[in-house]
Amino acid sequence: DAKTTQPNSMESNEEEPVHLPCNHSTISGTDYIHWYRQLPSQGPEYVIHGLTSNVNNRMASLAIAEDRKSSTLILHRATLRDAAVYYCILRDGKSGNTGKLIFGQGTTLQVKP
Amino acid sequence: KAGVTQTPRYLIKTRGQQVTLSCSPISGHRSVSWYQQTPGQGLQFLFEYFSETQRNKGNFPGRFSGRQFSNSRSEMNVSTLELGDSALYLCASSLVGTSISEQFFGPGTRLTVL
Numbered sequence: 001d002a003k004t005t006q007p008n009s010m011e012s013n014e015e016e017p018v019h020l021p022c023n024h025s026t027i028s029g030t031d032y033i034h035w036y037r038q039l040p041s042q043g044p045e046y047v048i049h050g051l052t053s054n055v056n057n058r059m060a061s062l063a064i065a066e067d068r069k070s071s072t073l074i075l076h077r078a079t080l081r082d083a084a085v086y087y088c089i090l091r092d093g094k095s096g097n098t099g100k101l102i103f104g105q106g107t108t109l110q111v112k113p
Numbered sequence: 114k115a116g117v118t119q120t121p122r123y124l125i126k127t128r129g130q131q132v133t134l135s136c137s138p139i140s141g142h143r144s145v146s147w148y149q150q151t152p153g154q155g156l157q158f159l160f161e162y163f164s165e166t167q168r169n170k171g172n173f174p175g176r177f178s179g180r181q182f183s184n185s186r187s188e189m190n191v192s193t194l195e196l197g198d199s200a201l202y203l204c205a206s207s208l209v210g211t212s213i214s215e216q217f218f219g220p221g222t223r224l225t226v227l
Binding site for chain 2: 032
């Protein structure tokens, strides 16, 4: 599985946008970019995923670089509840059926009031 | 719709004992995966079951095993517990478990080995 690189930690102020970067320079053409987050004392939860085009949902936006070697998770207005560890994960779309997720160390996001 | 449930939530065992953890997936989900989370190693994939068959396995010793029942409920077993097995064990379910399907995680079972 291709690897991802994320900053260990980031800080944000409440109600400001947050841009969480992820580098994946060895991404293959069939790898999907997934983001999960883990709130304190909870299991991880799905945030968003994409392949080539930018994606939006009610939680966040995912901006994918044109060469797909990096991506950015965008939280448009951070709230205290968004303080969590954010994981950027690549999943191979041609490897067949698998629910397996390979987690890296993730980015710990702190949100200041 | 009820989420993924795991029982028990907390467990204390001693070295050498064995333990069984249970996971009930979201109704209709057929894929169940297990993960171990520790401060040092982070989240690591243990194994995945689909339709009662193990479909993927992580790099863990044979002391770690699991199974899935016909109703998709899953159990994992750890035999001959070691101190290093102290961790949060998370279960995740998905509808069919493809590489793009959303995984839904339970709250985890916190295992402490003394």
